[in-house]
Amino acid sequence: MTLPWLPPNIKPLNRLHVSDGLLIDAERWRLAHDYHRHRQNAHFQSLNQPGIVSDMGVRLIEPPSDIPSQYRDKRWLQVQPGIAIDLFGNLIVIPEPIDFRITSTALTGKPLMVYLVVSYVDPDGLVREENGNGDIVTESFRIDEKNSPPAEWEVELCRILLQPGEVELSTALDAWFPGVNNLDLRYRPQANARTQAVVRLAQVVKNTPEDAQIHTNLAYLSQAIAGLYPLWQGLNEIGQFTLNSPSEINDLITYDVLYFKSQPSLSLSPGEFDILRQYIEMGGVLLVEASIKGTKVEELIGLHHQLQEAIARMEMSLNLPTEPNETPGKSAATSRQEQRATHLEIQKSLEEELISIKRALSEEINILSSAFKIFARDLGIPLEDLDTLSRNHPLRTQPFLFSALPSINGQALKILTGGGIIIFIGNLSAAWGLDEKLSLSRETIRTAQEMGINILHYARTRRKLTQLQKAKEFPTNQVPDLI
DSSP, rough: OOOOOOOOOOOOEEEEEEEETOOOOOOHHHHHHHHHHHHHHHHHHHHHHHEEEEEEOOOEEEOTTSOOOGGGGEEEEEOOOOHHHHHHEEEEEEOOOOEEEEOOOSSSSOOOEEEEEEEEGGGSSSSSOTTOTTOOOOOEEEEEEEOOOOOTEEEEEEEEEOOOSSSOOOOSSTTTSTTBEEOTTTOBBBBEEEESEEEEEEEOOOSSSSHHHHHHHHHHHHHHHHHHHHTTOSSSEEEEOOSSSSSHHHHHHHHHHEEEETTTTTTOOOHHHHHHHHHHEEEEEEEEEOOOOSSHHHHHHHHHHHHHHHHHHHHHHHOOOOOOOOOOTTTTHHHHHHHHHHHHHHHHHHHHHHHHHHHHHHHHHHHHHHHHHHHHHHHHHOEEEEGGEEEEEEHHHHOOOOOOOOTTTTEEEEEEEETTTTEEEEEGGGGOOTTTTTOHHHHHHHHHHHHHHHHHHHHHHHHHHHHSSOOOOOOGGSSOOOO
């Protein structure tokens, strides 16, 4: 898992102590200028994200005329001049077009993804020519073709999905939807201001068809963060865990939220309980969506939705002008009054039935809530209904304000929370992305995503506050100097 940025090393800078009569030699000159380079790089890493600053386009070309005939094929491209900045704040400048030949081949019978990347080269690490200009060195770069995603110090220029067999590179008919052997420039990072936080989501997989849909909905929510709350961004990768191995905790603790969908019985093994307990203690937040499939709640929600639609139709018919229904011995006005009275009586009956359904639904949801409260209690965490907590609870107010919790497909969302556990009853995740019939309104999707971002904001902030109160192990290169 690679973050879009890394903070600078926790290491104090050393600078030259200047005094009268100080003799300047090459080593002291280098020390003075390295201080400014490191300070500039640390400033960039603290406030910015790496990527392409300008240009660096990639286009297909004919083979150069001065190469051997065996290399004259349709694998040639050209990287255009441009500027980029890498993860460490180094400026990468390509001053002139660079011709490049793609050499990879899909040998397994399956298409092969190839990445074209550029990286900074420090001239101090290069062997210098004896007859070169000794006073001036030019910072350089290198362009590489690789079969794995770009490393943290590399900047992606394009990617190509190579088909097995003979390869002829071509320009995609639609740049939004490149195919095999087409240049794909959709994933080039752009240099920009650094976000305050990167949110990482993971899911518990159960090897069911529902896993794929959950993964897709989580990806939609992660993608929406940057657009709806630009101070943060979501990581494209959605982690997947089975909770079957204790070693999973080492990777799991790097994620802010662990999502899984479960029946109220929530049957977990002692090993799974132990992993979840460790994850919560280390600041992670467990997000559980109560599965209502096949339960009485699902049946009552269907009835609730049908009654709402029937009442809406009845109200619409009452507001429409009615045609006179002439009856012997009765005037048109009398007929209209009787017709309206009949409609009002039916509407009243429907509303009374809706109230009864709401009452039954509330009772069933309370039963579901009790089952999840027992689960949380076993983890040592008491759960409370969000409606009974402070009206300024962060789940309701940060960053988006919710007076009433959203309703999805006619069902009001119910949230139980406490410590590192959030349990919601309602199909919230189903509205984070596109449904199968494309029937959800834009307003429903936006509201669900905003509620989802509130949950992620709560989880990410809780994890950060928890970790700030714990000892942190630093890599060797990040431990401050003792001298």
